[in-house]
Amino acid sequence: MTRDITPAQTVGPFHGHALPFAGGGAPAPVGHPQTVTVHGVVQDGAGEPVPDALLEFWQAGPDGSAPAVPGSLRRDGLGFTGFARVTTGRDGHYLLRTLPPGGAPYLAVCLFARGLPHHLFTRLYFTLPGHDPLLAALPADRRLTLLAAPDPGHHRAYRFDIRLQGDRETVFLDFAEPPSRHGSRHEATHGDA
Numbered sequence: 001m002t003r004d005i006t007p008a009q010t011v012g013p014f015h016g017h018a019l020p021f022a023g024g025g026a027p028a029p030v031g032h033p034q035t036v037t038v039h040g041v042v043q044d045g046a047g048e049p050v051p052d053a054l055l056e057f058w059q060a061g062p063d064g065s066a067p068a069v070p071g072s073l074r075r076d077g078l079g080f081t082g083f084a085r086v087t088t089g090r091d092g093h094y095l096l097r098t099l100p101p102g103g104a105p106y107l108a109v110c111l112f113a114r115g116l117p118h119h120l121f122t123r124l125y126f127t128l129p130g131h132d133p134l135l136a137a138l139p140a141d142r143r144l145t146l147l148a149a150p151d152p153g154h155h156r157a158y159r160f161d162i163r164l165q166g167d168r169e170t171v172f173l174d175f176a177e178p179p180s181r182h183g184s185r186h187e188a189t190h191g192d193a
Contacts (some may be wrong), residue, residue, distance in 0.1 A: 023077075025086040026097045027057075030077040034062065037157040038124065041092040042113065045166035049092025053113040055162075057084040057096060057124075064071050064103025091166060103131045106146075111162060119172040124148050124160050138171060145170045 028035040042050040059082050061067045067082030086094045101107060106123040123146050127136060135143050145168060148158035162170045 007043045021027045025084055025095055027059075027081045027084045029080055029098050032080075032099060035097055035156065036100055037151075037154065038096040038098065038107075038160055039151075039157070040094060040148075040159050040161040042088050042094065042111065042162045042164070044164050045169075047163075047166070049088070049090075050113050050164070051088060051090040051092055053092070053094075053111060055086050055088075055094055055096075055112075056110040057086075057098070058082060058108040058110075059098065059101040060103045062099050064101075067172075078097060092174045097179075100126060105132070109162075113164070120164075121175065122146065122162065122170050123173070126158060134173075142171050 015050050042053040042055070044050055061080055061082060067080055080099055084096055084098060086096055088094045098107070105127065106125045109122045109124055109147040111120045111122070123134070125135075128143060128147060135146070145163070149156035151159045164170070
């Protein structure tokens with residue numbers, strides 16, 4: 001007896017339905033002259049767009065400070081929050097309007113998408129700084145996956161595509177859990193392995 005093949009199920013959760021908020025992709029104050037636009041496409045390993053990804057961005061303010069504007073999920077259009085949350089469209093494209101960071105020369109990026117049991121962390125650099133421990137630990141071609149390219153067709157715009165796997169995969173960061181302060185012997189030796 002043969003049975004028909006059942007359709008595949010996409011693994012959730014689907015973050016793009018409940019977490020976006022009005023103005024989520026615009027942490028820069030309205031009309032600020034230093035605003036830059038960052039856009040790109042999130043792609044799977046085959047180069048296909050991921051239409052329902054959610055990206056969060058954290059960054060320092062232009063003066064290098066950690067923004068302390070209350071209510072970063074409720075934009076007032078005046079203060080810089082340093083936090084953004086955007087979704088990708090059907091074509092995998094996203095758009096962010098922010099200010100260039102001071103101090104730390106990058107935006108921290110967290111990516112959520114269907115089929116990913118854990119979110120992914122990466123960085124977006126506008127320029128490659130002279131000394132950065134993360135970049136120094138990477139081969140030159142891998143560093144380029146963290147660099148936003150100026151978009152010559154638009155004023156103060158950059159393109160930053162994220163490739164989840166395969167050829168030209170974006171560098172993702174792995175943050176190991178710190179050992180427990182009162183951890184067991186196994187936990188203490190696990191980090192030495």
